[in-house]
Amino acid sequence: MTARADNDRRPTDVTSSRFRDYLALTKPGIVRMCLLMTAGGLWLAPERASVGVWIAALVGSSLAVASANAFNMVAEREGDRKMRRTRNRPLAAGRLGVASSTAFAAALGVAAMVVLGLGTNLLTAGLAAFALLSYWLIYTPLKRRTPLALVIGAVPGAVPPLLGWTAVTGSLDLPGAVLFGILLVWQMPHFLAISIFRKQDYADAGILCVPVVRGEVVAKVQAIAWAALLIPVSLALTPLGVTSELYLVIALVAGAVFLGFAIKGLSVRDGKAELRWARQLFAVSLAYLPVLTGALVVDLLWFSRGVTQGVGL
Ligand code: HEM
Numbered sequence: 001m002t003a004r005a006d007n008d009r010r011p012t013d014v015t016s017s018r019f020r021d022y023l024a025l026t027k028p029g030i031v032r033m034c035l036l037m038t039a040g041g042l043w044l045a046p047e048r049a050s051v052g053v054w055i056a057a058l059v060g061s062s063l064a065v066a067s068a069n070a071f072n073m074v075a076e077r078e079g080d081r082k083m084r085r086t087r088n089r090p091l092a093a094g095r096l097g098v099a100s101s102t103a104f105a106a107a108l109g110v111a112a113m114v115v116l117g118l119g120t121n122l123l124t125a126g127l128a129a130f131a132l133l134s135y136w137l138i139y140t141p142l143k144r145r146t147p148l149a150l151v152i153g154a155v156p157g158a159v160p161p162l163l164g165w166t167a168v169t170g171s172l173d174l175p176g177a178v179l180f181g182i183l184l185v186w187q188m189p190h191f192l193a194i195s196i197f198r199k200q201d202y203a204d205a206g207i208l209c210v211p212v213v214r215g216e217v218v219a220k221v222q223a224i225a226w227a228a229l230l231i232p233v234s235l236a237l238t239p240l241g242v243t244s245e246l247y248l249v250i251a252l253v254a255g256a257v258f259l260g261f262a263i264k265g266l267s268v269r270d271g272k273a274e275l276r277w278a279r280q281l282f283a284v285s286l287a288y289l290p291v292l293t294g295a296l297v298v299d300l301l302w303f304s305r306g307v308t309q310g311v312g313l
């Protein structure tokens with residue numbers, strides 16, 4: 001930017017672009033989806049939670065995810081410069097400094113712990129702290145060492161619905177573990193799809209994802225296996241007595257569509273068509289979670305314990 005253009009920028013422009021940069025540090029798309037997952041856990045829990053617990057769980061978990069994402073972006077600022085997808089991020093592009101971004105991430109993390117600790121319970125705050133620290137300190141550095149980092153990163157990634165469940169119940173039990181399992185397994189085809197259409201980016205940044213290390217065919221086969229596993233895991237909520245047959249049918253159809261798209265990848269070999277297919281599989285992965293959450297909501301409202309759970313005053 002020229003000195004003239006700099007002078008022309010009004011203070012409000014600077015403030016709003018600063019705000020946008022700090023917001024970008026939190027990866028708002030991921031925060032939003034995690035928020036939906038926490039809401040799913042709150043909704044499914046067997047007891048009625050107060051409005052206060054709902055607000056504390058939703059606000060606290062979003063702050064924790066935002067903090068984890070901001071710490072991850074500070075740690076990856078050099079690598080982010082090497083990828084087309086990430087080179088315009090505020091730290092990679094030099095619009096924000098390391099010290100202020102770290103302070104921002106730490107403030108979000110402390111606020112998350114205070115909100116969860118005071119507004120829900122210590123188990124929920126502890127799980128969020130575990131997820132935040134393991135995503136930042138274990139997954140983030142491992143991305144450049146082994147493709148198994150994906151499985152390790154999926155553990156904190158699967159915590160948000162559990163936070164909703166434990167905020168209400170205060171305990172770790174089987175339905176909560178199934179919610180955790182659904183999100184854990186979902187992340188594999190979600191990221192395998194991304195790593196196929198972003199393969200070049202990852203190779204440039206030295207990130208050892210499956211297509212870079214073992215090729216696209218192995219990545220596709222793995223995506224099929226995980227999408228297939230997602231079906232029984234997602235259906236397990238019904239035999240556990242948490243949901244009824246309506247959820248079962250919707251989860252089965254959604255899982256079959258996801259698996260069908262994954263299988264289609266084996267017949268696509270041409271470069272451009274393969275990229276298009278991988279982007280479609282990524283889009284299907286993003287649609288799957290809201291569909292499943294919608295199924296939980298409708299199922300519990302219509303069939304099961306709609307009167308005894310949800311939000312209480
Ligand atoms: C090991 C786990 C995960 C990895 C490696 C991963 C990686 C990524 C990457 C690289 C993108 C950007 C895709 C692109 O546009 O090129 C992305 C997008 C996205 N991911 Fe994931 N993800 C993981 C887990 C999750 C979880 C747990 C959630 C939320 C429940 C989530 C939600 C989203 C959403 C909503 C987007 C699209 C919006 C956005 O890019 O801001 N992901 N993911």
Ligand SMILES: CC(C)=CCC/C(C)=C/CC/C(C)=C/COP(=O)(O)OP(=O)(O)O
Binds near residue numbers: 069
């Ligand atoms: C409660 C709590 C704190 C939960 C943690 C939730 C969380 C941050 C989930 C994201 C999971 C994940 C591995 C994302 C990809 O990061 P990436 O580094 O591969 O993505 P990037 O390349 O876009 O930076």
